[in-house]
Structures are given as structure tokens and as C-alpha cells.
Amino acid sequence: MKDSPTTGHAAVHSHGGGTDLAAPEGTDLENRFANPGLPAHRFRVTDTDPKAARSAERQVSTIFLLSAVGTVVFLVGYFALPIEEDKSFERLLLSTLVLGLGLGFAIFCIGIGLVHWAKTLMPDHEQIELRHDIAGTEDDRRDAANIILDGVEESGVMRRTVIRNSLIGALGILPIPAVVLFRDLGPLPGEVLRHSLWENGVRLTRDPDGTPIRAADVTYGSVFHVIPDGMEDSAHPIEEKAKAAVLLIRIQPEKVQAAPERDGWDYDGIYAYSKICTHVGCPVALYEQQTHHLLCPCHQSTFDLTQHCKVIFGPAKRPLPQLPITVDNEGYLVAQRDFPYPPGPSYWERGESE
Structure with missing residues (x-):
């Protein structure tokens, strides 16, 4: 590589057989080219x-x-x-x-x-808008x-x-x-959301075929997606399902923390909880047998079945409502009454206890 002996001229550098032209020191390249400016405006x-x-x-x-x-x-x-x-x-x-x-x-x-x-x-x-400092004066x-x-x-x-x-x-x-x-x-919040099709004696049936469920068929660790018997004959079955959908799970009773106010709500370790997440209403449909956790797939709210579906993770703020159940004289699972409070997300007309 050789530098040009002539000062004030560009130096030629050789790089493996090629050459490039380097600008001389002290030369302002911006001044070597005239600003072309904006082209003449074309009127429409x-x-x-x-x-x-x-x-x-x-x-x-x-x-x-x-x-x-x-x-x-x-x-x-x-x-x-x-x-x-x-x-x-x-x-x-x-x-x-x-x-x-x-x-x-x-x-x-x-x-x-x-x-x-x-x-x-x-x-x-x-x-053309020239750049300036972000902070502006009163005039700016x-x-x-x-x-x-x-x-x-x-x-x-x-x-x-x-x-x-x-x-x-x-x-x-x-x-x-x-x-x-x-x-x-759907309906506005109010009494229509406070009550579902569940009432005393209504059988728990499989979703979607409506087959009644015997208590003897529910084994430990099994999960049933449940709807109330006769739901398809209601005037608005889809709306009713959004309030009444239930998960039925059997767990050893000794693993569940005792709650005196819920005594008799389950039948021999068979528990029924609302399937509607209390965050934004997504279906809670994932059950982990080892931890006994129910998971909402939408925002990962997690409910602990051993603590009566208390929220242990995620954005949900309230536990899943429990449906009190028992069996009829034929051995089929039936509801004792409706949920103790409305299922699904919170809204402005809920009471303080809900």
C-alpha cells in the first residue's frame, strides 16, 4: 500500500488488487455537492x-x-x-x-x-420540518x-x-x-344472571348428549362436563348453558379442606363447580390430577379443588361457585339447589358477599 505524495489529493489504497478513493483530510463532502432542493410543485x-x-x-x-x-x-x-x-x-x-x-x-x-x-x-x-429539541417553549x-x-x-x-x-x-x-x-x-346484568336452570332435583347430564350420570360411574380423578337435564328444551339453550355449565370431579374427601358452611354440598367426594371462569367467562376445562388444580386456558387463572376452587394464581378474583349435589332414589346425581351466587365474571350489581 502506498500513499500519494501529492498533498491535497485523494490517496489511493490497494486492498488485494482493488483500489478505493479516500477523501482528503479537512474536506467537507457536504459542500462538494449542490443541494438539489425540492422539485417544482405539480398542481392538481x-x-x-x-x-x-x-x-x-x-x-x-x-x-x-x-x-x-x-x-x-x-x-x-x-x-x-x-x-x-x-x-x-x-x-x-x-x-x-x-x-x-x-x-x-x-x-x-x-x-x-x-x-x-x-x-x-x-x-x-x-x-420540510427541521428537527429540533423535544422540549418546546411556550412559543413552540x-x-x-x-x-x-x-x-x-x-x-x-x-x-x-x-x-x-x-x-x-x-x-x-x-x-x-x-x-x-x-x-x-346477552341479557343485562341483573336478576336474569343470578339464576340458572339448576334447582332441587334437576339431574346432572353429560355435555353434549344429555345422558344422566350415576354416582357409581364417577371414579376418582375422572372429570365430567355437565349440563342440566332438559336444557335443550329451554327457550334459550345457549344462554342457559353459559350460566349452568359445570365440571364434575371426584376426589378423596380427606384431601379437601373442611368448610362447615359447605357440609353436604358434595356426594362422597364428588364435587360440582361452575365451569365459567370468574375472570372473563372462559371455560375452565383443564384438570391436573396430581395437584387437583383447575386451569383456565385463556389467562391461566388457577383454582385449587382442595380449597373449594379458591384462586391460587392468575387474574381471577373469586373462587368458582360450587353447585350443591346429591343423588336421587335411582342413584343419579341431582342438584340440591342453584349456585349460591351468580357464576361467571363480576359485574356492578353483585352484592358485597359475592
Whole structure:
């Protein structure tokens, strides 16, 4: 490797047969190239032709109004095609198709309208914002507020009343489908959640076939997923199952900590507990035989069967409600009464003792 004897010129370095050009010391490379700057701004047709701008404004408003049509289609489909009256697959398919297309078209049109508004009517001048310290002075904050106000002014939302009003109208009715859909989430908290189908004498049956369960068939360590007898004949079987689903487990009675207030709630070591996690309502369906722990797979809340399903890990705050059980004169397991307090997640109408 040799350095060039001529000072002020770049030195040529050899690296295994190749060469590279090194900048001389003291040379500012940034000053060797002229800043090309920003290219000349290209005005859109709507920037120079008021007629084209008005046409674009009408187009945006029309798109927003089409969004409102999609919302109306959703509402009409929801009320005109109720699946409660006709539970056939064809009705379910048609209802889902109309609801999905209506709501999807409404949201799509609002998005397209906003994009078209921005690309044709909002200012598109190129700007450069120099970096500065994160902390700002009072003047900086005042300037930032002015920038927001300038953005509102440049967007034309205050001047273009047709666009503004059509957008407000489309956004105003868009949440209505969500409000309507909330009706299908189930009953509001209150008395309807405090009681399930369990009552004195109702047999415990296997989920999902509804076969009654004999106490003699429940061996130590076995787990049964249980529903109340006759649940399928109720008016709302899915809603009832969400309140009444139970896990049936047999454990040696001496391993369970005695609780005088629960005396007689089990039958010869056979315990029945709500399957609905007290965190957010996921199904507690995992049982570990060695530790006698029940695990919720959603958020890993863990309940100790030997402590009457007390929470020992995870976000749940309350133990699983126990269903008092006994046997009838035929040897089948039956409920003594309903859960002592509502199963599932907490809500604002629970009592202090719950």
C-alpha cells in the first residue's frame, strides 16, 4: 500500500488488487455537492380549476351518502331476516351475507371518501420540518396549536359544508349497527344472571348428549362436563348453558379442606363447580390430577379443588361457585339447589358477599 505524495489529493489504497478513493483530510463532502432542493410543485386539476374542485366535492359527498346507504342495508337486513324465527342454514347464510355486506360497504365508503377528499381537495404542498429539541417553549406550543388550526383550515372542513355535513351524517348513523348488535350479547346484568336452570332435583347430564350420570360411574380423578337435564328444551339453550355449565370431579374427601358452611354440598367426594371462569367467562376445562388444580386456558387463572376452587394464581378474583349435589332414589346425581351466587365474571350489581 502506498500513499500519494501529492498533498491535497485523494490517496489511493490497494486492498488485494482493488483500489478505493479516500477523501482528503479537512474536506467537507457536504459542500462538494449542490443541494438539489425540492422539485417544482405539480398542481392538481382541482387546485387550478374551481369547477373540478366542486365536482370532486360532490363526489366525496356522494361516497359518504353511499356509506349511509350501507348502514341502512345492515339495519334492514337485521330486522327483516331474524334468525330466531328461522334457524335454517340458508337463513343464517343470507342474514350473515346481508349484514356483512351492508356494514362492510358502509365502512369502506367512509374510508374511500376520506382518501378521495385528501387526494383531490386537501393541500398537497411539499414541506420540510427541521428537527429540533423535544422540549418546546411556550412559543413552540403556541405554534403547534396554530399548526393544528391551520390544518383544519386547509382541510376545508369548515368551508366545504356539503362534505362536512355528509361526513357527519355518515359517521352519525354508522354506530347504530354496533348498538343493535349489543342486543345479541346477552341479557343485562341483573336478576336474569343470578339464576340458572339448576334447582332441587334437576339431574346432572353429560355435555353434549344429555345422558344422566350415576354416582357409581364417577371414579376418582375422572372429570365430567355437565349440563342440566332438559336444557335443550329451554327457550334459550345457549344462554342457559353459559350460566349452568359445570365440571364434575371426584376426589378423596380427606384431601379437601373442611368448610362447615359447605357440609353436604358434595356426594362422597364428588364435587360440582361452575365451569365459567370468574375472570372473563372462559371455560375452565383443564384438570391436573396430581395437584387437583383447575386451569383456565385463556389467562391461566388457577383454582385449587382442595380449597373449594379458591384462586391460587392468575387474574381471577373469586373462587368458582360450587353447585350443591346429591343423588336421587335411582342413584343419579341431582342438584340440591342453584349456585349460591351468580357464576361467571363480576359485574356492578353483585352484592358485597359475592
